[in-house]
Amino acid sequence: VGGATSIGINYGLLGDNLPSPDRCVSLLKSRNVNRVRIFDPNQDVLTALANAGGMEVVLGTLNSDLEQLASNPSYAAQWVSAHVVPFRARLKFRYITAGNEVIPGPLAHLVLDAMKNLDSALKSAQITDVPVSTAISFASIGKSFPPSAGEFSDESKPYVAPVVEFLAANGYPLLANVYPYFAYKSDPTNIDREYALGNSAAGGGGKRVVDGNLEYLGLFDAMVDTMYAAAEKVKGEAVKVVVSETGGTPRRLGSEIETYLFALFNEDLKAQGEEQNFGLYRPDLTEVYKVDLN
Template sequence: MSDFLLFVALVSYFISLNLEVGGATSIGINYGLLGDNLPPPERCVSLLKSRNVNRVRIFDPNHDVLTALANAGGMEVVLGTLNADLEQLASSPSFAAQWVSAHVIPFRPRLKFRYITAGNEVIPGPMAHLVLNAIKNLDSALKSAQITDVPVTTAIGMASIGKSYPPSAGEFSDESRPYAGPVVEFLASNGYPLLANVYPYFAYKGDPANIAREYALGNSVAGGGGKRVVDGNLEYRGLFDAMVDAMYAAAEKVNGGGLKVVVSETGWPSAGAEVATVDNARAYVNNVAAKARAGAGTPRRQGSEVETYLFALFNEDLKPQGEEQNFGLYRPDLTEVYKVDLN
């Protein structure tokens, strides 16, 4: 083989390797259990493996699911605590130690714990004051168990943001700031990420007069539609990027300048409301997946991969009727609701 052909072959190999790694690691899926007709965890994990998805987020330490993930090999999990446990986790270091002993240690090292999340969308709210101490106690419990590679964080929603337009003006609301600020500062000082649930669907649904549907879907990124938002020298062609950057801007205003934002939930329902259609869901989710695979980041954080977890694996019939039951990529019988290019 000539030197030139060898060079071409090596370049092609490394490009394909990069694409494979990006597809396998930059996109995760939320695996919820609010359904009375869901397949057993082993079949669900096999489905994820068949799609080259090795990152999963679960909302509570269900041992059947954790066992299936551990047995599959090569899986990474974002493990949530129950919101109902936050009070004990915040007030009792011994309870936090017991939680780690019961739900983390038995599954290591077969299962990689990517993050532990203390609560989901509790800032703002009546339990917001518990989040920081719960994070600290879990972090101390992990370190006492000689586990130093598992960041502890929390997941917040856009309800914590008081101002989001333009993205550079993003800031936490007056209700959220007293609790989000110290959490962000702790996370940033430890190199831990902040998890954010980002739903352009709900933003668009709440203000269709001022938000273009193509902009909400991210179709401008995919080549359709021309809607854009200019923010200083930055240009946004999709609401997803704008919402993520508003979260970055909010974090920067409370000493979180070096913080990484992980999108712990994002999706679009395929039924249950006027704009909740299969076509819209397919367009939005594929656009987000393409962004995650590309690793190009957002306008505010260019070149920084947006680690993204799609919501959700299944339609779940125990959720409230309507759109909430229809965020799944799959039906409980394992048939696709619509096609998603994950890798």
């Protein structure tokens, strides 16, 4: 968590044994966590967050809703009326995200129009302070080393470039899911373990990456700056990167890294594999391991 200066948590619901939303939100409040990302507009979760007071949410749409959101402005208006307007007075919406990790992929062409329709729907509802974005994964990157050479892949660029231009024109951020763990897992021979963990020391004592006049002591910072570099190459020089998932970087020295940890709970209905066990807590509310969130 050391590289991030503003911490929230992803609150997923892919489990058949999870505590009630009220208990989950009470747990978050007890840990002084007031920023949460949710992946779909679950009414019980939104109600619990609103009732708690002082909470902020990154609200995602279901990927399966993107087609209607992109093609039907009336559906986008209904979505905002149902999932944002009723909670607006008691819950701060930090961002609305149109889909999660759909660029690249078969739904990629829907993202920009869905974002535009949601943005218009918010403004029609007199909500002008909630940015609309999407969350992309590192799979959208074609070139990642060194970080300054970061560039979106040929498959992603036709879809992500106009998204970034829309974000830049409106002053909205790009949400990126950044996992040093998966990068290390895919190439343990060439990625130093201590560097992946962010344990390299300045001036020596561990692997470092030097990129021009910039020095990277951990893979997290390098991956975030790769996203910045890629965005800059598609007219996104002014676009902020928010780390919407992860388990100031050198390129944007002095800037805060808003980060959302994945995830609040181990979720047994996620696809078989390690992501079932990325939670900070078990469903019985016992800690998997201690993390300082302050």
